[in-house]
Amino acid sequence: MTVTGQDTEAVRALRALEDDRSSVRLRAALAIGTTPDPDNVDPLVGRCAIEPEFFVRDMLTWALTRHPVRLTLPALLRELHSERAQARSQALHTLSKIGDRQAWPAITRSLLTDADDEVARSAWRAAALLVPEGEEAALATVLVTQLGRGGQETQLSLSRALVALGEAMEPALLAATTAADPRIRVHALATQRLRRDPDAGFTYAIEEAKRVVALGGAGQEGR
Structure with missing residues (x-):
């Protein structure tokens, strides 16, 4: 398989998401969002679950919103069942930013009453945005x-x-x-x-x- 210059840049950006420096991770998330690639959705979602810096997480969310909903939605919905609280919280936050009401059925009572405050807060915000008329x-x-x-x-x-x-x-x-x-x-x-x-x-x-x-x-x- 031929690796193009753009492919090489994408690989470097994905690797940079694991850099010890938050500024490097921030620039990497920006670069990935600037040039969306379907192969980047799962790595972005995975990084959201463990990224310690708020501003980097926010950029990761932005990068995900730049990708097609048909790719991001399934990956994010899977995260709602994660044992890691940050994975659930960040997935809910990203779903609220995407704003697609297909996600509504996945915002369950258990998420709205999650023992982790950040998960619950993210669920409340997402639910208020995505709730269908009449519910x-x-x-x-x-x-x-x-x-x-x-x-x-x-x-x-x-x-x-x-x-x-x-x-x-x-x-x-x-x-x-x-x-x-x-x-x-x-x-x-x-x-x-x-x-x-x-x-x-x-x-x-x-x-x-x-x-x-x-x-x-x-x-x-x-x-």
Whole structure:
């Protein structure tokens, strides 16, 4: 087989993805995305699972979006079953960037409730983007089971996903404002506030919700 100059460059770029220097890996991912090649899809997906640097992972995702969906989608869907949390998280992130709703059935309840916060956050974002019309309320019912989970960044991710569902999520969210767990009530109230006033800021919304819960209030915020 004859190896062309372009083939040699592609091989070098793939090897560079394993370089110890993140700047070299970043340039390699950029080069691969600039000249898409079907043979590069699996190596890119594989690297996403282990790449330690955020900016390089983001470039790997961009490189994958430059390839045909018929090639990237099957590879990414396989990653959703990986035992490695980063593989699941990055695959979900990439699916949300590709935006093809063929991926929707693969975003299961187990991913939406994954024990790893980064996987769950990626699943929430992807689900909110890919949910088919008419299934928003069912998705909201699952998402509200995660209210009160994790730190502020995780909670903000969930609130944004719920807000993105629009009016369909309101019944499930309203029910959560009367939950027994005060953390759930606070998060639900803060999400209601974020929906009404996106510019208020999530920190302010959380603090306001804490005051309401401390004073014995709940569902009145959403009415």
